[in-house]
Amino acid sequence: MDDDRVFKALADPTRRHLLDRLFERDGRTLTELESELEMSRFGVMKHLRVLEDAGLVVPRRQGREKLHFLNPVPIRLIHDRWIDKYTEHRVAALADLKHTLEDQSA
Amino acid sequence: MSTVTQTQTAQVYSVFIRATPQQVWEAITTPEFSHKYFHGARLTITPDSYSSVTDGGADLVTGSVLEFDPPRRLVHTWRAMYSPELAAEDESRVTWEIDQRDGGLTYLTVTHDQLEGAPLTAVGVSGEGWMHVLSGLKTLLETGESLYV
Numbered sequence: 585m586d587d588d589r590v591f592k593a594l595a596d597p598t599r600r601h602l603l604d605r606l607f608e609r610d611g612r613t614l615t616e617l618e619s620e621l622e623m624s625r626f627g628v629m630k631h632l633r634v635l636e637d638a639g640l641v642v643p644r645r646q647g648r649e650k651l652h653f654l655n656p657v658p659i660r661l662i663h664d665r666w667i668d669k670y671t672e673h674r675v676a677a678l679a680d681l682k683h684t685l686e687d688q689s690a
Numbered sequence: 691m692s693t694v695t696q697t698q699t700a701q702v703y704s705v706f707i708r709a710t711p712q713q714v715w716e717a718i719t720t721p722e723f724s725h726k727y728f729h730g731a732r733l734t735i736t737p738d739s740y741s742s743v744t745d746g747g748a749d750l751v752t753g754s755v756l757e758f759d760p761p762r763r764l765v766h767t768w769r770a771m772y773s774p775e776l777a778a779e780d781e782s783r784v785t786w787e788i789d790q791r792d793g794g795l796t797y798l799t800v801t802h803d804q805l806e807g808a809p810l811t812a813v814g815v816s817g818e819g820w821m822h823v824l825s826g827l828k829t830l831l832e833t834g835e836s837l838y839v
Binding site: 609610611639642644653654655656657658660661664 | 799
């Protein structure tokens with residue numbers, strides 16, 4: 585809905601790191617996320633809040649715990665804005681090539 | 691490209707749509723709408739039955755309706771029938787939550803969980819799967835046009 589919020593949320597390395605953690609394993613508690621960052625609980629909460637406002641993280645209650653899920657839809661909508669289905673396979677082919685070549689050199 | 695290192699047994703997808711909850715509900719539960727955004731599937735969902743079929747009437751997904759509360763909440767089970775490998779897996783569960791927001795917006799959240807016994811389904815619906823459906827649903831309701839030509 586609000587691309588500005590998504591770009592702003594993604595502009596911060598700590599917030600991208602939080603999304604990376606959720607991408608590896610989704611549905612984590614604040615305590616789990618906090619344990620992997622050199623940051624206060626309050627700091628992590630603040631970043632999660634920005635991600636939630638941008639719709640990139642969705643909190644779900646499960647019993648007594650609040651779990652955080654990565655929601656990739658806003659990023660997909662930004663993708664759709666500039667990449668239509670005709671250009672997608674060309675973009676994907678180049679992205680695949682880049683990843684293949686870079687993985688070989690690693 | 692990126693790969694999910696561990697397939698998620700619970701997946702959550704949300705999107706804001708400029709439409710009323712009633713419009714979103716109808717788009718989810720009726721075949722004329724679903725055909726235009728849900729990978730071509732014709733969905734008919736009533737309080738006691740869930741049907742998702744191709745134009746020819748073949749089952750794409752089967753399930754049973756667990757909760758039916760228009761236009762707010764829909765819960766149903768999910769078994770993909772479009773490949774034998776998927777059909778052999780355990781049933782999983784899909785929850786649709788439709789939340790009216792200010793400014794003529796509706797916040798739609800899809801949670802696909804209980805995927806522990808359906809690892810191939812979990813991979814299939816992640817990434818492109820649900821995102822494509824939600825992106826198409828948003829486009830259809832906001833512009834009246836299908837993402838497909």
